[in-house]
Amino acid sequence: MTLSVSIRHRQGAFTLDAAFESRGRLIALFGPSGSGKSTLVNIIAGLIRPEQGRVAIGDRVLVDSASGQFVPPHRRRIGYVFQDARLFPHLSVAQNLRYGRWFTPTADRYVEPRAVIDLLGVGHLLERRPAMLSGGEKSRVAIGRALLASPKLILMDEPFASLDDARKAEIFPYIERLRDELNIPIVYVSHSVAEVARLATDVVVLSGGRVQSAGPAASVLSHAYVLPEVDPAEAGALVELELLEPDDGYGLSLLRSSGGVWRLPRIDAAPGTRHRARVRARDVMLATKRPAHVSALNMLAGTVAEIVDAGPSDVVVAIASGSDLISARITRRSLDQLALKPGSKAFALVKSVTLAGTGPAPAGDDRQ
Amino acid sequence: MEWWTLSPEEWTAVRLSLKVSVWATLASLPLGIAVAWLLARRDFWGKSLVNGLVHLPLILPPVVTGYLLLLAFGRRGPVGAFLADYFGIVFSFRWTGAALACAVMAFPLMVRAIRLSIESIDRRLEAASGTLGAGPAWVFATITLPLMLPGVIAGMILAFAKAMGEFGATITFVSNIPGETQTLPSAIYTFTQVPGGEFGALRLTLVSVAIAMTALLASELLARRISRRLDLE
Numbered sequence: 289m290t291l292s293v294s295i296r297h298r299q300g301a302f303t304l305d306a307a308f309e310s311r312g313r314l315i316a317l318f319g320p321s322g323s324g325k326s327t328l329v330n331i332i333a334g335l336i337r338p339e340q341g342r343v344a345i346g347d348r349v350l351v352d353s354a355s356g357q358f359v360p361p362h363r364r365r366i367g368y369v370f371q372d373a374r375l376f377p378h379l380s381v382a383q384n385l386r387y388g389r390w391f392t393p394t395a396d397r398y399v400e401p402r403a404v405i406d407l408l409g410v411g412h413l414l415e416r417r418p419a420m421l422s423g424g425e426k427s428r429v430a431i432g433r434a435l436l437a438s439p440k441l442i443l444m445d446e447p448f449a450s451l452d453d454a455r456k457a458e459i460f461p462y463i464e465r466l467r468d469e470l471n472i473p474i475v476y477v478s479h480s481v482a483e484v485a486r487l488a489t490d491v492v493v494l495s496g497g498r499v500q501s502a503g504p505a506a507s508v509l510s511h512a513y514v515l516p517e518v519d520p521a522e523a524g525a526l527v528e529l530e531l532l533e534p535d536d537g538y539g540l541s542l543l544r545s546s547g548g549v550w551r552l553p554r555i556d557a558a559p560g561t562r563h564r565a566r567v568r569a570r571d572v573m574l575a576t577k578r579p580a581h582v583s584a585l586n587m588l589a590g591t592v593a594e595i596v597d598a599g600p601s602d603v604v605v606a607i608a609s610g611s612d613l614i615s616a617r618i619t620r621r622s623l624d625q626l627a628l629k630p631g632s633k634a635f636a637l638v639k640s641v642t643l644a645g646t647g648p649a650p651a652g653d654d655r656q
Numbered sequence: 657m658e659w660w661t662l663s664p665e666e667w668t669a670v671r672l673s674l675k676v677s678v679w680a681t682l683a684s685l686p687l688g689i690a691v692a693w694l695l696a697r698r699d700f701w702g703k704s705l706v707n708g709l710v711h712l713p714l715i716l717p718p719v720v721t722g723y724l725l726l727l728a729f730g731r732r733g734p735v736g737a738f739l740a741d742y743f744g745i746v747f748s749f750r751w752t753g754a755a756l757a758c759a760v761m762a763f764p765l766m767v768r769a770i771r772l773s774i775e776s777i778d779r780r781l782e783a784a785s786g787t788l789g790a791g792p793a794w795v796f797a798t799i800t801l802p803l804m805l806p807g808v809i810a811g812m813i814l815a816f817a818k819a820m821g822e823f824g825a826t827i828t829f830v831s832n833i834p835g836e837t838q839t840l841p842s843a844i845y846t847f848t849q850v851p852g853g854e855f856g857a858l859r860l861t862l863v864s865v866a867i868a869m870t871a872l873l874a875s876e877l878l879a880r881r882i883s884r885r886l887d888l889e
Binding site: 372390392 | 778780781783784785786787788789790791792794795798799802803
């Protein structure tokens, strides 16, 4: 299912002028606050009618200013998980969950309450009122409520912004299951690199109301220049890895990326499983010759793909390693001393890697 | 007979007052909700005028309201003649007229309470309900209406209490006919005008106080039960 968006909408002094198309299973709308993410999501949901433009899922047009088409929100079949959950306070959890299902024609229902309740682990909450739930529980019920309306697209507008990291860690596996087990596209709004790196198959980067870049998560997130505006410390690459050997005898796991072999702290999973690692640009050193006596475990050979300015003294150098782009933040002085230019050979020494969840199944199999 | 026993005539006045007030409250409720919703949610041409008209009985002397009702809804009044000819509804010198007078006088209080509760509803909940497939009418029935219930109940109790005490407009519009338009306040007034009526007036006063207190307690209890159910974070 292709989500295609092409809109122009003015709201006070702010203009959203965004166009992208994506067949991703989990499309992250990514950008700093005020970049137009929530406006865009509200336009997709039909809560805001854009001044100009068109939004369509597959061949189903939701709004088109050229032909005057506008499908009202209640006919769009789009599940919206709001930032503040917005559970109905006068209904129990069970009634909240079944609310949207009631408006869905029987023929269009594709999920059963039992399955969703199990998937989200909210079975013990059914009799409660929303006021009696914790933040994480509210988020899960809100997801379940949207899901039980059997939507054709799910929108999540920073659904976990108010949760602490422990609660988020509790919920992310559920989102990954939605992404991998259901065949409905999810549009996920976030301004956190870590969340996007963990969950997204595709990323649309918004900045000042415009699409800065869009495409598969690994390639978008690896282009360092899209990220500094969000959070310089988090800028970096996302690498897809396949587990070769869970234990190499030193308590380390052996994995393979498109550019080489990696050693990471032991991962308890079966060989062949896919994982995602985030490599921050500030954790990568560069060398022009293969260093012999260093303690860094992970070293990848590649060529300089591009060099981007990053502040007064630094640059970010993107190294093409296989199909991955690994970025390194180095000083301009080092750049000159190493005489790096686009095309020159370089070795990336990775000091530290963060595992960012299990990778989605390889793209292409179920993207219809 | 003890002094506190109500005479048959006094019972009639009590029963009539209850009937008039219940009808006044229930019959004006749908219109009250509609007007409160319009004033809270819609911008339309002449909104201040509607708002002013609704609140007029609150500030006009009740006698004036009663006289205007007489002019409009009396046998020869334009509205009264129309309703009598086409629907057989007669207001003048009937208990229905007393109910109309009470409803008009209580209307501003009812609308005000309901309007406040509509304005306090989080509209984002209604948007959420829309995304789940509920059309505008369903959003109103399943989200807006239940959430404004405390205000509706408060408005009904206020209107009922106001109707129980309405005097000026009622007596001007439909006079003071025992058994037909003589409500509690009218009966008390009559007792105070005749020699030896003190005990009658006192008895009916006590009944008035008792009914008002019961209504107030009932509304407290209901409001508490509802707010416990809603229990907003």
